[in-house]
Amino acid sequence: MNAMEKPALSGQDRQAPLVRLERAGVSSGGRWLVRGVDLSVSPGEIVTLIGPNGSGKSTSAKMALGILKPSEGKAERKPGLKVGYVPQKLLVDWTLPLTVRRFMALTVKLPDARILAALERTGAAHLMRAEVRHLSGGELQRVLLARAIAVSPDLLVLDEPVQGVDYSGEIAIYELISRLRTEIGCGVLMISHDLHLVMAATDQVICLNGHVCCRGTPLVVSQSPAFLELFGHRAGAGIAVYQHNHDHVHLPDGRVRHADGTVSEDCAGEHCDAPHDHADQAHDHCAHLDQGHSHAHGESCGQGHSHDHSHHGHSRDQSGAPVKETADAR
Protein backbone atom coordinates (compact mmCIF):
# COMPACT_ATOMS: atom_id res chain seq x y z
CA MET A 1 0.00 0.00 0.00
CA ASN A 2 1.07 3.55 -0.48
CA ALA A 3 1.96 4.14 3.13
CA MET A 4 4.64 6.65 2.23
CA GLU A 5 2.26 9.08 0.63
CA LYS A 6 -0.19 9.05 3.46
CA PRO A 7 0.00 11.91 5.92
CA ALA A 8 1.58 10.89 9.20
CA LEU A 9 -1.14 9.68 11.46
CA SER A 10 0.09 10.35 14.96
CA GLY A 11 2.97 12.66 14.27
CA GLN A 12 5.13 9.70 13.46
CA ASP A 13 6.87 8.97 10.24
CA ARG A 14 5.36 6.03 8.51
CA GLN A 15 8.05 3.50 7.77
CA ALA A 16 8.30 0.33 5.80
CA PRO A 17 5.68 -2.20 6.86
CA LEU A 18 6.55 -4.49 9.76
CA VAL A 19 4.75 -7.36 8.18
CA ARG A 20 3.18 -7.90 4.82
CA LEU A 21 1.05 -10.61 3.26
CA GLU A 22 0.74 -10.73 -0.49
CA ARG A 23 -2.00 -12.85 -2.05
CA ALA A 24 -1.31 -15.28 0.76
CA GLY A 25 -3.42 -18.35 1.41
CA VAL A 26 -3.29 -21.57 3.42
CA SER A 27 -4.77 -24.85 2.33
CA SER A 28 -5.16 -27.85 4.57
CA GLY A 29 -6.44 -31.23 3.53
CA GLY A 30 -7.43 -29.96 0.10
CA ARG A 31 -9.49 -27.10 1.51
CA TRP A 32 -8.54 -23.45 1.48
CA LEU A 33 -8.74 -22.04 4.96
CA VAL A 34 -8.19 -18.59 3.58
CA ARG A 35 -7.00 -17.29 0.23
CA GLY A 36 -5.68 -14.20 -1.44
CA VAL A 37 -5.04 -12.13 1.66
CA ASP A 38 -3.22 -8.85 1.17
CA LEU A 39 -2.38 -6.97 4.27
CA SER A 40 0.39 -4.92 5.76
CA VAL A 41 0.96 -3.38 9.16
CA SER A 42 3.21 -0.35 9.53
CA PRO A 43 4.63 1.03 12.76
CA GLY A 44 1.95 2.92 14.66
CA GLU A 45 -0.85 1.48 12.57
CA ILE A 46 -3.74 -0.61 13.86
CA VAL A 47 -5.18 -3.12 11.44
CA THR A 48 -8.21 -5.13 12.48
CA LEU A 49 -9.39 -8.38 10.97
CA ILE A 50 -13.05 -9.14 11.32
CA GLY A 51 -15.18 -11.91 9.94
CA PRO A 52 -17.45 -14.76 11.00
CA ASN A 53 -16.18 -17.99 12.56
CA GLY A 54 -13.94 -19.97 10.28
CA SER A 55 -13.39 -17.03 7.97
CA GLY A 56 -9.61 -17.28 8.28
CA LYS A 57 -8.87 -14.47 10.73
CA SER A 58 -6.61 -16.48 12.99
CA THR A 59 -5.10 -18.28 10.03
CA SER A 60 -4.20 -14.96 8.41
CA ALA A 61 -2.68 -13.70 11.63
CA LYS A 62 -0.68 -16.90 11.96
CA MET A 63 0.63 -16.47 8.44
CA ALA A 64 1.69 -12.95 9.30
CA LEU A 65 3.44 -14.27 12.39
CA GLY A 66 5.20 -17.08 10.55
CA ILE A 67 3.47 -19.79 12.59
CA LEU A 68 1.85 -21.07 9.39
CA LYS A 69 3.62 -21.07 6.08
CA PRO A 70 1.44 -19.73 3.26
CA SER A 71 0.62 -22.42 0.69
CA GLU A 72 0.49 -19.69 -1.91
CA GLY A 73 1.53 -16.07 -1.99
CA LYS A 74 4.06 -14.39 0.24
CA ALA A 75 4.45 -13.52 3.91
CA GLU A 76 7.23 -11.11 4.77
CA ARG A 77 8.35 -9.82 8.10
CA LYS A 78 10.88 -7.13 8.82
CA PRO A 79 14.13 -8.83 9.88
CA GLY A 80 14.63 -8.80 13.63
CA LEU A 81 10.99 -7.98 14.28
CA LYS A 82 10.06 -8.16 17.95
CA VAL A 83 6.58 -9.61 18.28
CA GLY A 84 4.13 -9.71 21.17
CA TYR A 85 1.40 -12.26 20.57
CA VAL A 86 -1.87 -12.86 22.37
CA PRO A 87 -3.16 -16.22 21.16
CA GLN A 88 -6.85 -16.98 20.96
CA LYS A 89 -6.63 -19.81 23.45
CA LEU A 90 -4.23 -20.72 26.18
CA LEU A 91 -4.79 -23.84 28.19
CA VAL A 92 -2.47 -24.57 31.07
CA ASP A 93 -2.54 -28.15 32.22
CA TRP A 94 -2.72 -29.00 35.90
CA THR A 95 0.67 -30.68 35.67
CA LEU A 96 2.30 -27.35 34.84
CA PRO A 97 3.01 -25.19 37.87
CA LEU A 98 3.02 -21.77 36.29
CA THR A 99 2.61 -18.47 38.07
CA VAL A 100 1.74 -15.27 36.25
CA ARG A 101 5.18 -13.94 37.07
CA ARG A 102 6.94 -16.89 35.43
CA PHE A 103 4.50 -16.81 32.54
CA MET A 104 5.40 -13.19 31.86
CA ALA A 105 8.99 -14.24 31.24
CA LEU A 106 7.98 -17.11 29.00
CA THR A 107 9.97 -16.33 25.88
CA VAL A 108 12.44 -13.76 27.18
CA LYS A 109 14.01 -13.08 30.52
CA LEU A 110 12.51 -9.96 32.12
CA PRO A 111 13.32 -8.04 35.29
CA ASP A 112 10.56 -7.99 37.92
CA ALA A 113 10.04 -4.24 37.63
CA ARG A 114 9.25 -4.57 33.96
CA ILE A 115 6.85 -7.42 34.60
CA LEU A 116 5.03 -5.44 37.25
CA ALA A 117 4.86 -2.32 35.08
CA ALA A 118 3.31 -4.28 32.22
CA LEU A 119 0.80 -5.97 34.50
CA GLU A 120 -0.11 -2.60 35.99
CA ARG A 121 -0.87 -1.21 32.57
CA THR A 122 -3.44 -3.89 31.90
CA GLY A 123 -4.84 -3.74 35.42
CA ALA A 124 -3.54 -7.15 36.44
CA ALA A 125 -0.76 -6.29 38.87
CA HIS A 126 -2.54 -8.00 41.74
CA LEU A 127 -2.35 -11.27 39.82
CA MET A 128 1.44 -11.38 39.76
CA ARG A 129 1.67 -14.35 42.10
CA ALA A 130 -1.45 -16.17 41.01
CA GLU A 131 -1.36 -19.43 39.11
CA VAL A 132 -2.18 -19.04 35.44
CA ARG A 133 -4.62 -21.93 35.37
CA HIS A 134 -6.67 -20.33 38.17
CA LEU A 135 -7.26 -17.10 36.26
CA SER A 136 -10.70 -16.30 34.96
CA GLY A 137 -11.15 -15.65 31.26
CA GLY A 138 -10.93 -11.90 31.61
CA GLU A 139 -7.97 -12.01 33.98
CA LEU A 140 -6.13 -14.31 31.61
CA GLN A 141 -6.69 -11.89 28.74
CA ARG A 142 -5.21 -9.04 30.77
CA VAL A 143 -2.22 -11.15 31.70
CA LEU A 144 -1.75 -12.29 28.11
CA LEU A 145 -1.84 -8.71 26.91
CA ALA A 146 0.58 -7.62 29.65
CA ARG A 147 2.97 -10.37 28.62
CA ALA A 148 2.78 -9.32 24.99
CA ILE A 149 3.55 -5.67 25.73
CA ALA A 150 6.20 -6.32 28.39
CA VAL A 151 8.88 -6.81 25.75
CA SER A 152 8.10 -3.45 24.05
CA PRO A 153 7.27 -5.21 20.79
CA ASP A 154 7.49 -3.71 17.30
CA LEU A 155 4.37 -5.61 16.38
CA LEU A 156 1.48 -6.64 18.60
CA VAL A 157 -0.75 -9.41 17.31
CA LEU A 158 -3.93 -9.78 19.30
CA ASP A 159 -6.30 -12.63 18.60
CA GLU A 160 -9.55 -11.50 20.19
CA PRO A 161 -7.87 -9.66 23.04
CA VAL A 162 -11.06 -8.89 24.97
CA GLN A 163 -12.82 -12.24 24.98
CA GLY A 164 -14.26 -12.80 28.42
CA VAL A 165 -13.34 -9.30 29.62
CA ASP A 166 -16.17 -7.35 31.20
CA TYR A 167 -17.54 -4.47 29.21
CA SER A 168 -15.81 -1.59 30.95
CA GLY A 169 -12.60 -3.59 30.89
CA GLU A 170 -13.04 -4.02 27.16
CA ILE A 171 -13.08 -0.29 26.62
CA ALA A 172 -10.08 0.18 28.87
CA ILE A 173 -8.15 -2.44 26.94
CA TYR A 174 -8.99 -0.95 23.56
CA GLU A 175 -7.93 2.42 24.88
CA LEU A 176 -4.70 0.91 26.13
CA ILE A 177 -4.03 -0.64 22.75
CA SER A 178 -4.50 2.62 20.90
CA ARG A 179 -2.36 4.41 23.49
CA LEU A 180 0.40 1.85 23.14
CA ARG A 181 0.77 2.39 19.45
CA THR A 182 1.54 6.04 20.05
CA GLU A 183 3.67 5.43 23.14
CA ILE A 184 5.88 2.62 21.87
CA GLY A 185 5.06 3.13 18.22
CA CYS A 186 4.22 -0.49 17.61
CA GLY A 187 2.04 -1.74 14.81
CA VAL A 188 -1.02 -3.70 15.89
CA LEU A 189 -2.73 -6.53 14.07
CA MET A 190 -5.95 -7.29 15.87
CA ILE A 191 -8.68 -9.84 15.44
CA SER A 192 -12.07 -8.88 16.69
CA HIS A 193 -15.67 -9.87 16.51
CA ASP A 194 -16.82 -6.51 17.58
CA LEU A 195 -16.42 -3.75 15.04
CA HIS A 196 -18.45 -1.44 17.20
CA LEU A 197 -15.80 -0.99 19.87
CA VAL A 198 -12.84 -1.31 17.58
CA MET A 199 -14.09 1.50 15.38
CA ALA A 200 -12.56 4.35 17.31
CA ALA A 201 -9.16 2.72 17.62
CA THR A 202 -8.46 1.11 14.30
CA ASP A 203 -6.99 2.59 11.12
CA GLN A 204 -7.86 -0.16 8.75
CA VAL A 205 -10.42 -2.91 8.88
CA ILE A 206 -10.12 -6.00 6.75
CA CYS A 207 -13.24 -8.07 6.58
CA LEU A 208 -12.55 -11.73 5.86
CA ASN A 209 -14.74 -14.55 4.77
CA GLY A 210 -12.32 -17.10 3.39
CA HIS A 211 -10.99 -14.22 1.30
CA VAL A 212 -10.86 -10.47 1.74
CA CYS A 213 -14.43 -9.37 1.21
CA CYS A 214 -13.92 -5.69 1.90
CA ARG A 215 -11.39 -3.38 3.46
CA GLY A 216 -10.81 0.22 4.39
CA THR A 217 -11.39 2.55 7.30
CA PRO A 218 -13.98 1.32 9.80
CA LEU A 219 -16.63 3.65 8.40
CA VAL A 220 -16.04 2.58 4.83
CA VAL A 221 -16.20 -1.08 5.79
CA SER A 222 -19.24 -0.69 7.97
CA GLN A 223 -21.14 0.72 5.00
CA SER A 224 -19.79 -1.68 2.44
CA PRO A 225 -22.51 -3.90 0.97
CA ALA A 226 -20.24 -6.93 1.32
CA PHE A 227 -19.91 -6.31 5.02
CA LEU A 228 -23.61 -5.88 5.52
CA GLU A 229 -24.24 -8.97 3.49
CA LEU A 230 -21.98 -10.88 5.85
CA PHE A 231 -23.09 -9.45 9.16
CA GLY A 232 -26.01 -7.14 8.72
CA HIS A 233 -28.83 -9.60 8.50
CA ARG A 234 -27.71 -12.10 11.05
CA ALA A 235 -29.73 -11.87 14.23
CA GLY A 236 -28.29 -12.46 17.63
CA ALA A 237 -24.73 -13.16 16.59
CA GLY A 238 -21.47 -11.49 17.57
CA ILE A 239 -21.86 -8.38 15.48
CA ALA A 240 -25.45 -7.96 16.52
CA VAL A 241 -24.33 -4.98 18.57
CA TYR A 242 -23.25 -3.48 15.36
CA GLN A 243 -26.47 -4.29 13.63
CA HIS A 244 -28.23 -2.42 16.35
CA ASN A 245 -26.70 0.78 15.03
CA HIS A 246 -27.52 -0.09 11.49
CA ASP A 247 -31.12 -0.94 11.92
CA HIS A 248 -31.80 0.42 8.46
CA VAL A 249 -29.95 0.27 5.21
CA HIS A 250 -29.95 2.93 2.52
CA LEU A 251 -30.64 1.25 -0.74
CA PRO A 252 -29.02 2.49 -3.95
CA ASP A 253 -32.29 3.99 -5.19
CA GLY A 254 -32.64 6.19 -2.13
CA ARG A 255 -35.21 4.07 -0.31
CA VAL A 256 -34.57 2.60 3.09
CA ARG A 257 -34.73 -1.00 4.15
CA HIS A 258 -35.44 -1.51 7.84
CA ALA A 259 -34.21 -4.22 10.14
CA ASP A 260 -37.42 -6.18 9.82
CA GLY A 261 -37.03 -6.24 6.06
CA THR A 262 -39.64 -3.63 5.20
CA VAL A 263 -38.71 -0.95 2.74
CA SER A 264 -39.90 2.65 2.99
CA GLU A 265 -39.23 5.93 1.20
CA ASP A 266 -37.19 7.37 4.08
CA CYS A 267 -36.20 6.41 7.55
CA ALA A 268 -38.84 8.53 9.30
CA GLY A 269 -36.85 10.46 11.81
CA GLU A 270 -34.59 7.65 12.91
CA HIS A 271 -32.03 8.77 10.42
CA CYS A 272 -28.63 9.76 11.58
CA ASP A 273 -26.04 11.73 9.69
CA ALA A 274 -24.38 8.60 8.57
CA PRO A 275 -20.64 8.39 9.13
CA HIS A 276 -20.18 11.02 11.77
CA ASP A 277 -23.03 10.15 13.96
CA HIS A 278 -22.03 6.55 14.10
CA ALA A 279 -18.67 7.33 15.51
CA ASP A 280 -20.24 9.70 17.97
CA GLN A 281 -22.66 7.12 19.06
CA ALA A 282 -19.80 4.79 19.77
CA HIS A 283 -18.16 7.40 21.94
CA ASP A 284 -21.33 8.12 23.76
CA HIS A 285 -21.63 4.53 24.49
CA CYS A 286 -18.17 4.36 25.98
CA ALA A 287 -18.70 7.36 28.17
CA HIS A 288 -21.89 5.96 29.49
CA LEU A 289 -20.38 2.66 30.38
CA ASP A 290 -17.36 4.24 31.94
CA GLN A 291 -19.80 5.84 34.28
CA GLY A 292 -21.23 2.50 35.11
CA HIS A 293 -17.76 1.33 35.81
CA SER A 294 -16.79 4.05 38.26
CA HIS A 295 -20.11 3.65 39.94
CA ALA A 296 -19.41 0.03 40.56
CA HIS A 297 -16.01 0.89 41.96
CA GLY A 298 -17.42 3.49 44.25
CA GLU A 299 -19.53 0.88 45.91
CA SER A 300 -16.34 -0.96 46.83
CA CYS A 301 -18.12 -4.22 46.72
CA GLY A 302 -16.69 -7.46 45.43
CA GLN A 303 -15.44 -7.73 41.90
CA GLY A 304 -18.18 -10.03 40.80
CA HIS A 305 -20.65 -7.39 41.76
CA SER A 306 -19.07 -4.62 39.78
CA HIS A 307 -19.04 -6.91 36.79
CA ASP A 308 -22.71 -7.31 37.19
CA HIS A 309 -23.25 -3.61 37.25
CA SER A 310 -21.44 -2.79 34.11
CA HIS A 311 -23.08 -5.74 32.58
CA HIS A 312 -26.51 -4.51 33.36
CA GLY A 313 -25.59 -1.13 32.03
CA HIS A 314 -24.48 -2.81 28.92
CA SER A 315 -27.57 -4.77 28.20
CA ARG A 316 -29.73 -1.80 29.07
CA ASP A 317 -27.84 0.28 26.59
CA GLN A 318 -28.37 -2.21 23.90
CA SER A 319 -32.07 -1.66 24.46
CA GLY A 320 -33.14 -5.17 23.84
CA ALA A 321 -30.33 -6.10 21.52
CA PRO A 322 -29.09 -9.59 22.20
CA VAL A 323 -26.28 -9.79 24.72
CA LYS A 324 -23.10 -10.03 22.79
CA GLU A 325 -20.76 -12.94 22.56
CA THR A 326 -18.04 -11.66 24.86
CA ALA A 327 -20.50 -11.38 27.65
CA ASP A 328 -21.72 -14.91 27.06
CA ALA A 329 -18.22 -16.25 27.16
CA ARG A 330 -17.93 -15.46 30.81
Place this chain on the structure above:
Amino acid sequence: MLDDFFTRAILAGLGVAIVAGPLGCFIVWRRMAYFGDTLSHGALLGVALSLLMQVNTTLTVFVVSSALAVLLLLLRRQGTLSSDALLGLLSHSALAIGLVCLAFMTWVRIDLLGLLFGDILAVNRQDLLLIYGGGVLVLALLAWIWRPLFAATVNPDLAAAEGIKPERVNLVFTLLLAGVIAIAMKVVGVLLITALLIIPAASARRLSSGPEMMAVIASLLGCVAVVAGLFGSLKWDSPSGPSIVVAAMGIFIVSLAPWERLLAKRDFKRSTNP
Protein backbone atom coordinates in the same frame (compact mmCIF):
# COMPACT_ATOMS: atom_id res chain seq x y z
CA MET B 1 35.25 -46.29 47.74
CA LEU B 2 34.32 -47.18 44.17
CA ASP B 3 35.46 -50.72 44.81
CA ASP B 4 32.26 -51.53 46.59
CA PHE B 5 29.54 -52.64 44.18
CA PHE B 6 26.86 -51.12 46.37
CA THR B 7 28.50 -47.70 46.41
CA ARG B 8 28.82 -47.83 42.65
CA ALA B 9 25.17 -48.77 42.38
CA ILE B 10 24.10 -45.85 44.55
CA LEU B 11 26.25 -43.41 42.59
CA ALA B 12 24.92 -44.70 39.29
CA GLY B 13 21.34 -44.46 40.53
CA LEU B 14 21.82 -40.92 41.84
CA GLY B 15 23.37 -39.82 38.56
CA VAL B 16 20.46 -41.17 36.55
CA ALA B 17 17.86 -39.76 38.96
CA ILE B 18 19.35 -36.27 38.79
CA VAL B 19 19.21 -36.25 34.99
CA ALA B 20 15.82 -37.94 34.83
CA GLY B 21 14.10 -35.34 37.07
CA PRO B 22 13.99 -32.33 34.72
CA LEU B 23 13.46 -34.43 31.60
CA GLY B 24 10.70 -36.30 33.37
CA CYS B 25 8.98 -32.99 34.12
CA PHE B 26 8.84 -32.19 30.43
CA ILE B 27 7.49 -35.64 29.69
CA VAL B 28 4.71 -35.06 32.20
CA TRP B 29 3.99 -31.52 31.00
CA ARG B 30 3.94 -32.50 27.36
CA ARG B 31 1.95 -35.71 27.93
CA MET B 32 4.68 -37.75 26.37
CA ALA B 33 4.79 -40.69 28.78
CA TYR B 34 3.99 -43.21 26.12
CA PHE B 35 6.48 -41.58 23.82
CA GLY B 36 9.20 -42.16 26.40
CA ASP B 37 8.03 -45.75 26.69
CA THR B 38 8.35 -46.22 22.96
CA LEU B 39 11.88 -44.88 22.92
CA SER B 40 12.93 -47.10 25.78
CA HIS B 41 11.39 -50.18 24.21
CA GLY B 42 13.39 -49.34 21.13
CA ALA B 43 16.44 -49.55 23.37
CA LEU B 44 16.12 -53.33 23.42
CA LEU B 45 16.35 -53.36 19.67
CA GLY B 46 19.43 -51.20 20.09
CA VAL B 47 21.01 -53.77 22.39
CA ALA B 48 20.31 -56.57 19.93
CA LEU B 49 21.81 -54.61 17.05
CA SER B 50 24.89 -53.69 19.05
CA LEU B 51 25.51 -57.36 19.84
CA LEU B 52 24.94 -58.26 16.22
CA MET B 53 27.35 -55.66 14.92
CA GLN B 54 29.80 -55.78 17.81
CA VAL B 55 29.60 -52.03 18.54
CA ASN B 56 29.23 -49.97 21.67
CA THR B 57 25.88 -50.71 23.30
CA THR B 58 25.12 -47.28 24.74
CA LEU B 59 25.84 -45.56 21.45
CA THR B 60 23.70 -48.03 19.50
CA VAL B 61 20.83 -47.64 21.93
CA PHE B 62 21.04 -43.87 21.58
CA VAL B 63 21.07 -44.08 17.79
CA VAL B 64 18.18 -46.55 17.60
CA SER B 65 16.03 -44.57 20.04
CA SER B 66 16.72 -41.34 18.18
CA ALA B 67 15.91 -42.97 14.86
CA LEU B 68 12.67 -44.25 16.33
CA ALA B 69 11.82 -40.76 17.56
CA VAL B 70 12.46 -39.19 14.16
CA LEU B 71 10.47 -41.94 12.44
CA LEU B 72 7.62 -41.25 14.81
CA LEU B 73 7.67 -37.51 14.08
CA LEU B 74 7.64 -38.20 10.35
CA LEU B 75 4.79 -40.70 10.56
CA ARG B 76 2.83 -38.35 12.75
CA ARG B 77 3.20 -35.56 10.21
CA GLN B 78 1.61 -37.82 7.60
CA GLY B 79 -1.41 -37.91 9.84
CA THR B 80 -2.69 -41.31 8.79
CA LEU B 81 -2.85 -43.04 12.17
CA SER B 82 -3.50 -41.35 15.47
CA SER B 83 -0.55 -40.58 17.67
CA ASP B 84 -1.21 -43.18 20.30
CA ALA B 85 -1.80 -45.92 17.76
CA LEU B 86 1.50 -45.05 16.11
CA LEU B 87 3.26 -45.11 19.45
CA GLY B 88 1.82 -48.49 20.35
CA LEU B 89 2.72 -49.86 16.96
CA LEU B 90 6.33 -48.67 17.05
CA SER B 91 6.84 -49.38 20.71
CA HIS B 92 5.85 -53.01 20.68
CA SER B 93 7.26 -53.71 17.24
CA ALA B 94 10.64 -52.46 18.40
CA LEU B 95 10.43 -54.53 21.55
CA ALA B 96 9.39 -57.65 19.64
CA ILE B 97 12.01 -57.25 16.91
CA GLY B 98 14.64 -56.79 19.62
CA LEU B 99 13.56 -59.97 21.41
CA VAL B 100 13.42 -61.97 18.16
CA CYS B 101 16.89 -60.78 17.16
CA LEU B 102 18.28 -61.74 20.54
CA ALA B 103 16.73 -65.18 20.32
CA PHE B 104 18.32 -65.77 16.90
CA MET B 105 21.78 -64.97 18.20
CA THR B 106 22.28 -68.33 19.81
CA TRP B 107 25.97 -67.66 20.29
CA VAL B 108 25.20 -64.75 22.59
CA ARG B 109 24.31 -65.55 26.15
CA ILE B 110 22.57 -62.55 27.55
CA ASP B 111 20.71 -61.83 30.71
CA LEU B 112 17.35 -60.79 29.32
CA LEU B 113 15.98 -59.89 32.73
CA GLY B 114 18.94 -57.59 33.27
CA LEU B 115 18.07 -55.77 30.06
CA LEU B 116 14.38 -55.48 30.86
CA PHE B 117 14.64 -54.60 34.54
CA GLY B 118 18.16 -53.31 34.94
CA ASP B 119 21.30 -54.59 36.56
CA ILE B 120 22.39 -51.74 38.73
CA LEU B 121 24.48 -53.90 41.02
CA ALA B 122 26.74 -54.80 38.11
CA VAL B 123 27.61 -51.18 37.29
CA ASN B 124 31.35 -50.75 36.74
CA ARG B 125 33.61 -47.70 36.71
CA GLN B 126 33.21 -47.26 33.00
CA ASP B 127 29.43 -47.19 33.37
CA LEU B 128 29.75 -44.57 36.08
CA LEU B 129 31.90 -42.42 33.84
CA LEU B 130 29.32 -42.78 31.11
CA ILE B 131 26.41 -41.91 33.40
CA TYR B 132 28.07 -38.81 34.81
CA GLY B 133 29.72 -37.68 31.57
CA GLY B 134 26.56 -38.20 29.56
CA GLY B 135 24.42 -36.83 32.36
CA VAL B 136 26.33 -33.56 32.54
CA LEU B 137 26.11 -33.21 28.78
CA VAL B 138 22.36 -33.84 28.77
CA LEU B 139 21.73 -31.39 31.61
CA ALA B 140 23.90 -28.72 30.00
CA LEU B 141 22.00 -29.01 26.73
CA LEU B 142 18.69 -29.00 28.57
CA ALA B 143 19.66 -25.83 30.45
CA TRP B 144 20.58 -24.27 27.13
CA ILE B 145 17.19 -24.93 25.55
CA TRP B 146 15.22 -24.62 28.78
CA ARG B 147 13.37 -21.37 28.17
CA PRO B 148 12.42 -21.99 24.53
CA LEU B 149 11.49 -25.59 25.30
CA PHE B 150 9.31 -24.52 28.19
CA ALA B 151 7.69 -21.79 26.11
CA ALA B 152 6.97 -24.29 23.34
CA THR B 153 5.49 -26.62 25.97
CA VAL B 154 3.11 -23.98 27.29
CA ASN B 155 1.95 -22.89 23.84
CA PRO B 156 3.75 -23.75 20.60
CA ASP B 157 2.02 -21.00 18.62
CA LEU B 158 2.95 -18.33 21.10
CA ALA B 159 6.54 -19.54 21.16
CA ALA B 160 6.72 -19.63 17.36
CA ALA B 161 5.24 -16.15 17.06
CA GLU B 162 7.87 -14.72 19.36
CA GLY B 163 10.89 -16.09 17.57
CA ILE B 164 11.29 -19.60 18.96
CA LYS B 165 11.48 -22.57 16.62
CA PRO B 166 9.31 -25.17 18.41
CA GLU B 167 10.18 -27.98 16.01
CA ARG B 168 13.87 -27.47 16.57
CA VAL B 169 13.73 -27.45 20.38
CA ASN B 170 11.38 -30.44 20.28
CA LEU B 171 13.93 -32.35 18.25
CA VAL B 172 16.74 -31.48 20.65
CA PHE B 173 14.56 -32.54 23.56
CA THR B 174 13.78 -35.87 21.89
CA LEU B 175 17.47 -36.52 21.36
CA LEU B 176 18.16 -35.72 25.01
CA LEU B 177 15.48 -38.19 25.97
CA ALA B 178 17.11 -40.87 23.82
CA GLY B 179 20.40 -40.03 25.52
CA VAL B 180 18.94 -40.47 28.99
CA ILE B 181 17.42 -43.78 28.02
CA ALA B 182 20.77 -44.97 26.76
CA ILE B 183 22.55 -44.14 30.00
CA ALA B 184 19.72 -45.18 32.32
CA MET B 185 19.09 -48.56 30.72
CA LYS B 186 21.65 -50.35 32.88
CA VAL B 187 20.19 -48.93 36.07
CA VAL B 188 16.49 -49.71 35.78
CA GLY B 189 16.18 -51.58 32.48
CA VAL B 190 14.18 -50.68 29.39
CA LEU B 191 10.78 -51.46 30.88
CA LEU B 192 11.17 -49.21 33.89
CA ILE B 193 13.00 -46.17 32.54
CA THR B 194 9.77 -44.30 31.94
CA ALA B 195 8.81 -44.90 35.56
CA LEU B 196 12.01 -43.26 36.77
CA LEU B 197 11.31 -40.33 34.48
CA ILE B 198 7.66 -39.83 35.29
CA ILE B 199 7.04 -40.83 38.88
CA PRO B 200 9.45 -38.38 40.58
CA ALA B 201 8.20 -35.59 38.32
CA ALA B 202 4.58 -36.41 39.14
CA SER B 203 5.40 -36.49 42.86
CA ALA B 204 7.15 -33.13 42.58
CA ARG B 205 4.11 -31.43 41.08
CA ARG B 206 2.26 -30.88 44.32
CA LEU B 207 5.34 -29.59 46.07
CA SER B 208 6.29 -26.99 43.48
CA SER B 209 5.10 -23.54 42.53
CA GLY B 210 7.21 -23.12 39.41
CA PRO B 211 8.63 -25.21 36.59
CA GLU B 212 12.27 -24.83 37.61
CA MET B 213 11.42 -25.73 41.19
CA MET B 214 9.52 -28.78 40.00
CA ALA B 215 12.54 -29.96 37.99
CA VAL B 216 14.85 -29.69 41.00
CA ILE B 217 12.39 -31.37 43.35
CA ALA B 218 11.87 -34.18 40.84
CA SER B 219 15.62 -34.80 40.81
CA LEU B 220 15.76 -34.83 44.60
CA LEU B 221 12.80 -37.18 44.95
CA GLY B 222 14.38 -39.45 42.35
CA CYS B 223 17.53 -39.55 44.44
CA VAL B 224 15.54 -40.45 47.54
CA ALA B 225 13.81 -43.23 45.59
CA VAL B 226 17.15 -44.62 44.39
CA VAL B 227 18.67 -44.70 47.87
CA ALA B 228 15.53 -46.11 49.49
CA GLY B 229 15.05 -48.67 46.74
CA LEU B 230 18.63 -49.87 46.81
CA PHE B 231 18.74 -50.20 50.59
CA GLY B 232 15.40 -51.97 50.47
CA SER B 233 16.66 -54.39 47.85
CA LEU B 234 19.77 -55.03 49.98
CA LYS B 235 17.70 -55.69 53.06
CA TRP B 236 14.96 -57.81 51.57
CA ASP B 237 16.98 -59.21 48.70
CA SER B 238 14.54 -57.86 46.12
CA PRO B 239 15.49 -57.02 42.51
CA SER B 240 17.10 -53.59 42.63
CA GLY B 241 15.60 -51.85 39.55
CA PRO B 242 12.00 -52.67 40.43
CA SER B 243 12.72 -51.81 44.07
CA ILE B 244 13.72 -48.31 43.03
CA VAL B 245 10.49 -47.89 41.10
CA VAL B 246 8.48 -49.21 44.04
CA ALA B 247 10.21 -46.69 46.31
CA ALA B 248 9.41 -43.92 43.83
CA MET B 249 5.80 -45.02 43.84
CA GLY B 250 5.81 -44.87 47.65
CA ILE B 251 7.09 -41.30 47.49
CA PHE B 252 4.36 -40.41 45.03
CA ILE B 253 1.71 -41.74 47.38
CA VAL B 254 3.21 -39.79 50.27
CA SER B 255 3.21 -36.68 48.09
CA LEU B 256 -0.50 -37.11 47.51
CA ALA B 257 -2.13 -37.11 50.87
CA PRO B 258 -1.03 -34.38 53.28
CA TRP B 259 0.28 -31.80 50.86
CA GLU B 260 -2.96 -31.22 49.09
CA ARG B 261 -4.64 -29.92 52.19
CA LEU B 262 -1.65 -27.81 53.18
CA LEU B 263 -1.51 -26.17 49.77
CA ALA B 264 -5.25 -25.60 49.81
CA LYS B 265 -4.89 -23.80 53.12
CA ARG B 266 -2.15 -21.60 51.75
CA ASP B 267 -4.23 -20.80 48.68
CA PHE B 268 -7.17 -19.94 50.89
CA LYS B 269 -5.07 -17.57 52.96
CA ARG B 270 -3.80 -15.86 49.86
CA SER B 271 -7.23 -15.28 48.47
CA THR B 272 -8.73 -13.94 51.69
CA ASN B 273 -6.05 -11.39 52.58
CA PRO B 274 -4.42 -10.27 49.35
